[in-house]
Amino acid sequence: MxxxxxxxxxxxxxxxxxxxHKMKDIKKIIKPIMAKVKRQGDKALKKFALEYDHVEIKKLLVTREEIQEAKDHLDAELKAAIHVAKENIEKFHLAQESPTLEVEVMEGVTCMRKSIPIQKVGLYIPGGTAPLFSTVLMLGIPANLAGCEEIVLCTPPNKEGKIHPAILYTADLIGIDKIVKAGGAQAVAAMTYGTESVPKVDKIFGPGNQYVTAAKQLATNLGVAIDMPAGxxxxxxxxxxxxxxxxxxxxxxxxxxxxxxxxxxxxxxxxxxxxxxxxxxxxxxxxxxxxxxxxxxxxxxxxxxxxxxxxxxxxxxxxxxxxxxxxxxxxxxxxxxxxxxxxxxxxxxxxxxxxxxxxxTNHTLPTNGYARNYSGVSLDSFVKKITYQKITAKGLQQLGPTVEIMAKNELLEAHKQAVSIRLAYIKNHH
The missing domain is CATH 3.40.50.1980 (Nitrogenase molybdenum iron protein domain)
Structure with a gap:
């Protein structure tokens, strides 16, 4: 140094x-990979496993037997450590829950905001030079606490076509049972488009190398959200x-x-x-x-x-x-x-x-200067917030004239009319 x-x-x-590395060069490599997965689904994933992971994969989805085997073979000391980490991460992320917000902004006009889980999420767990079972906790726990309906986990297989037992044990511990033997850009493509084995998701989470990062950025052009650009x-x-x-x-x-x-x-x-x-x-x-x-x-x-x-x-x-x-x-x-x-x-x-x-705290964090405008993963990352409003007849009488004036000045007559027609009705019926 x-x-x-x-x-x-x-x-x-x-x-x-x-x-x-030059993002442009990386995207040139990624685009054909994404396209092939879109066209060929599972077949492409198996092909890339052979090409990049040097292993022949018969079944992309991890079986119950493989999970059971991991549970039997994992060192008791490591299991205990994973449990302590799980408890701390759960405690901190559970405390991030925000209650439903309800405010009467003026008499008869109530606004609300509520957190709703993102329905389908994909978790990418790097497995290259080091199998990051800790990332399973960091992404799986908030996904679970948020109440996401479907959670799929993708991680690259080793040379024997297996997933590291600590990754399987941790995923099982937090109730994730859809585990796919796929890594790299091809895994991101699978979660973006969906294949026979991998469901199409609404948002993709997880760190990875520059190929994974580039694939995640391409996924955002295809209607899938990502946690953050992380290199x-x-x-x-x-x-x-x-x-x-x-x-x-x-x-x-x-x-x-x-x-x-x-x-x-x-x-x-x-x-x-x-x-x-x-x-x-x-x-x-x-x-x-x-x-x-x-x-x-x-x-x-x-x-x-x-x-x-x-x-x-x-x-x-x-x-x-x-x-x-x-x-x-x-x-x-x-x-x-x-x-x-x-x-x-x-x-x-x-x-x-x-x-x-x-x-x-969560370890999935913004890199490459993105901490200027992104936060790390939290419970909020797995929910979206929907707003609601309810207005009574009396409330509309109070608020309506304000809306009419604003709509009229924006030359949006139908907007004004939607209020005026109701105010006239209230006048005649009350």
Whole structure:
């Protein structure tokens, strides 16, 4: 990681450039995949499994036997850990429920708003270099709590044509029984168009590589909603001399091991802090099983020294990190100054890994600067809010003239008439 000292705002863009592939090139690869799935359905999914996952899939849907086998073979210690995480995530997401809103805005005029679950949702669970069973909890739990009618889960199979037992166990634990052995853009296509085995859904959730992200963005042109545009994962750690360098280094590395295209950023109050952290990064890196992948991620990552705290905050908000760790003395003030971040981790004893797995917040978060205008997944992501209104005769007598005047001035005579005809009726019948 290179160190940059006090860059000016005009230098921020170059210093913080994310390692993103050309979306245009990726979409060129994705479009024919999507088209083939649309035309050939399950047959195309099996073909792509052979081509990309190097495995022959007989049945796309996971059977009850496979789920039972996963439950029997999964380590008891891991099962217990999954249960603790499930409980915390459920508690936090259940608390996000918003009651039906009802307001009488003027006498006889009542407006209401109510949350209704999105009927059919598709969950994409990455299974490439690491099977992310934690994402099953993060997406499945709020989908369940929201009351979504149909939940389908797609995840790539391994070389034996199997799904990782922890993914199956977790899905079963939260009551998801439609699990499809399909990954990549082809899985997104299946959920977008529907195939013989995969239902067409209303909204697609879940992180993935840049092919999955591009396919999700194409799906939005086809009438399917997505949770957010999410690309490779990233973390920014803001540290001063109260931060423990080994902790900061471990957080940077826990992000870097996600994949070669992950990005990690250190913002340090002094060059001394930055050097201490980077020294610890080098020492800890050598001990990691995924060190080559982490090393690649570190090669396009950066340490920036910002000796002015106000400027440091401006830089952080400019970058809009997916994960933001605050390890500085006056944390409260700094936290209050953050307006762009997916999820914030406060203090020396709050590693990003806690939120990734089990503290209760969601780990499906906006990357690539989208934290400026998107939130992470929450219970709200799985519902839509419908508004209602009811007006009594007396209410219309009060409100009607206002509507008539407005409609008349917009030259929409039929709108005005819809009110006038009722007011005349009320006058004659009351």
């Amino acid at each position: 290179k160190i940059i000292l006090n860059p000016t705002p005009s230098e921020w863009k170059k210093a913080l450039d994310r390692p993103v 490779p994962s990233e973390v920014l750690v803001y540290a001063d001399d109260t931060a423990i360098p080994e902790f900061v280094a471990s957080d940077l590395l826990s992000q870097a091991e996600h994949g070669a295209d992950s990005q990690v950023v250190l913002v340090a109050s002094t060059e001394k802090v930055a050097k201490k952290v980077l020294k610890s990064v080098d020492e800890q890196l050598e001990k990691l099983p995924r060190k080559e992948m982490a090393r690649k991620a570190l090669s396009h990552s950066v340490a920036i020294v910002m000796s002015n705290e106000t400027k440091a905050l401006e830089l952080i908000n400019y970058y809009a990190p997916e994960h933001l760790i605050i390890a500085v003395a006056n944390e409260e003030e700094v936290v209050n100054g953050i307006v762009n971040a997916g999820s914030v981790f406060i203090g020396n004893f709050t590693p990003e890994a806690a939120g990734d797995y089990a503290s209760g």
